[in-house]
Amino acid sequence: MKKVIVFGSLSIAIVPSLLIIAILMTILTIAIIAGGNEENEFENSSFSTNMSLLAENEIPADFIPYYQEAGEKYGINWLILAAVHRQETNFSQNVAVSSAGAIGSLQFMDCTFLGWSYPTCSGLGNGEIPKNILKSPSEIMKYGGYGVDANSDGVADPWNDEDAIHSAANYLSANYKGTTEVDKIQAALFAYNHSDIYVTEVYERFLTYTDGWSSVDGNVATTVLNGKAWPVPFTKNITSSYGQRWGRLHAGIDIAAANISGQPIVALADGVVTRSEYNLILNKDGSEGGWGWYVRINHGNGLETIYAHMNKQGIKVGTQVKLGQVIGYVGNTGGSTGPHLHLETRVNGVALDPMKYIQDLIN
Ligand SMILES: [Zn+2]
Structure with missing residues (x-):
């Protein structure tokens, strides 16, 4: 934020262009140094990463460390991960293969998990992939997928909650693109499931999970829709x-x-x-x-x-x-x-x- 202010005041003053270039290079250098400092994208976010009461009541405590670690690592507000997990399998309570062929705790398509360059991958991405290939970190690297072995047991397992949550964060992060923060969140959710209804539902659930959201009282967030x-x-x-x-x-x-x-x-x-x-x-x-x-x-x-x-x-x-x-x-x-x-x-x-x-x- 400070960088923007400095640049703005300089552009108001008329400064010789060489000086501007020198300053910009200095700023760039500072930005590169800061970038190596594991700064979270959401530090300046308008959304709190603190839980609302409803989130405290609804999100299983066992999963919270996984969401938080994955959120930190991939620069995603961890409450988005919780909202996706809630939507996909009700916090791993329903991990049946979906009608489209999505698998595991976070309902990945095989080809998104392993990588779309795998020979049988086409269509929706249910590639009929042998499990030993699907879960292999080296094969995932080879085919460019989003599967992650977060618990370091040698397999990236879409049915393991920790691996699946990190994999979902990895995929959401890759699609976290747009002008505003809301745009970015919604673009990432749309990439996860190409449905406007899905995006609306998960986004609204995320809003109810974060206590930084528009509560009149300032300390209670609840679900709001259509004036109710x-x-x-x-x-x-x-x-x-x-x-x-x-x-x-x-x-x-x-x-x-x-x-x-x-x-x-x-x-x-x-x-x-x-x-x-x-x-x-x-x-x-x-x-x-x-x-x-x-x-x-x-x-x-x-x-x-x-x-x-x-x-x-x-x-x-x-x-x-x-x-x-x-x-x-x-x-x-x-x-x-x-x-x-x-x-x-x-x-x-x-x-x-x-x-x-x-x-x-x-x-
Ligand atoms: Zn009553």
Whole structure:
């Protein structure tokens, strides 16, 4: 960054051209020296490499060192690697060969892994390659592939998580091209899977994984799409859906997971807070029912949302909130048998299934 500033001020001043050349050569020399200093491309990135709450909850801890090492080595934000891994095989939980013939933890095509100059490589890149050749670092070097033996066991194994993650980073890095950082990320993802939908999904997942992204609160990132925000950044686990339950209408959805108590709840959309109070209903047997501490937000156009069972009083009535803004914290108050968010959406006062508004945020 400093280099640009120096050059800019010099070009404003009228300096003899020989002096400019001398200075440029000095800068070039400094740049070459700095280049050898293992500088990460993302050090000046607009995206944080710190995890959001959702990322902490979702990314398996065992894989994190692999992503981070590979990210450092290949100059890719490690959370992109996690987002690709999540998309490809749900963190290696589904490593079946894809319909296109992609293999392993990160779903490589044989020919991309070994190298497209291998004689049988054409089409999509499922080259019917013998495993001993596919996994051989010397053969990969010969055919120009992206497979990497990261764990130094003598084989580059697309089914080994460490090797596969480094291989994916190697390939993404080779395709990390464009003017802006977003362009580069999206170009790399498009190279990974030539589908605009794929790029959008993985990019948005990456955004939800990095805590440096556009959170109003400054410390919580959640999935946002089409003017709606996922209400509990910590988890997307729905434990009870809208509909008939125990002989009456369950007028919303419940979101819960282990350790959810005290996690932030965010506004589903822009709006104004119209209620922030304790709702108490006594059941016939004397037990407590109702919403407990809850917040109600009016989003305009007849749409309202209700967030129930908060652990304490939420955001003040009258507050203008932005989507994704923290409005309270998950609790167990009112008629609740364990910490969870009970979320309702009302249209002109009528409770409708919230999934109608937030289904897209889960996929
Ligand atoms: Zn509920």
